[in-house]
Amino acid sequence: HVQLVESGGGSAQAGGALSLSCSGSGIPSDGSDMGWYRQAPGSDCKLISFIKENDKPNPYYAPSVKGRFTISHVDNTVWLQMNDLKPEDTGVYYCAHVVVYVATMKCGSVPNKWGPGTQVTVS
Numbered sequence: 001h002v003q004l005v006e007s008g009g010g011s012a013q014a015g016g017a018l019s020l021s022c023s024g025s026g027i028p029s030d031g032s033d034m035g036w037y038r039q040a041p042g043s044d045c046k047l048i049s050f051i052k053e054n055d056k057p058n059p060y061y062a063p064s065v066k067g068r069f070t071i072s073h074v075d076n077t078v079w080l081q082m083n084d085l086k087p088e089d090t091g092v093y094y095c096a097h098v099v100v101y102v103a104t105m106k107c108g109s110v111p112n113k114w115g116p117g118t119q120v121t122v123s
Contacts (some may be wrong), residue, residue, distance in 0.1 A: 001026045002022070002024065002025070002026040002096045002097050002110065002113035003024065003025045003026055004022055004023070004024045004025075004057055004066070004096070004097065004113060004114065004115035005022065005023050005095075005115055005116065006019070006020060006022045006093065006094070006095045006115045006116070006117060006118040007021050007022075007023075007118060008020040008021050008118065009015045009093060009118030009119045009120045010120065010121070011120075011121045011122075011123065012085050012120075012121075012122050012123075013085075013122070013123060014044065014085060014087055014122055014123065015084060015085065016122075017019075017081070017082060017083045017084075018082050018085065018120060019079065019080070019081050019082065019091075020036070020079065020080040020082070020093055020095075020118060020120075021077055021078070021079050021080075022036075022077065022078040022079075022080075022095030022103065022115055023076060023077050023116070024076050024077075024078070024095070024097065025076065027108070030051065032053050032073075032097060033051070033052045033053055033098045033099075034049055034050065034051055034053075034071075034095070034096070034097060034098060035047055035049060035050030035051070035060075035071075035079045035095075035096050035098040035108065036049045036050070036080045036093055036094070036095060036096070036097065037093070037094040037096055037105075037114075038089070038091040038092070038093050038094075038120075039091050039092045039093075039094065039107050040088075040091040040115070041090075041091070043091075044104050044105060044107065045094060045105055045106065045107040045109075046062065046103065046104050047060075047062065047098075047101070047102065047103055047104070047105075048062045048064070048065050049061050049065065049069055049071040049100070050061065050071070050098050051071050051072070051073050051078070053073070053082075056073060057111055059071045060112060062090070062093065062103075065089070067082070068083050068085075069081065069082050070083075078095055079094070079101050079115050080119065082094075082120070085120075085122045086122060087122050087123060088122075089120060089122050090120060090121050090122050090123075091119075091120060092107075092117040092118065092119055092120075093117060093118050093119075093120050094114050094115055094116075094117045095114070095115040096108060096112045096113060096114045096115070097112060097113040098112055099111040099112050100112055101110065
């Protein structure tokens with residue numbers, strides 16, 4: 001039973017930075033590809049970054065965040081460092097154990113496993 005919990009959301013001014021973390025349990029020991037999704041108001045979840053257990057040096061970033069966000073995965077914690085924040089980064093950020101890689105999907109969709117989400121507001 002996979003359980004994920006995000007923390008570190010909040011408010012920031014444009015140009016500022018926030019750091020999100022996600023702690024997990026129950027993730028399969030044979031591989032734990034982890035990602036971060038963002039849900040803007042009125043939209044589905046968009047995959048903004050993921051990191052593969054067997055290819056950690058080469059994480060994926062959506063074009064909208066590449067060069068500004070950094071994902072890392074150490075033990076059972078996944079981090080998302082967000083720099084140079086923009087108002088369009090506003091949304092609910094979900095940590096997920098990624099099984100199916102889809103650029104946009106309904107938040108909470110199986111077979112991916114999701115945390116409850118954390119709000120990030122950039123003004």
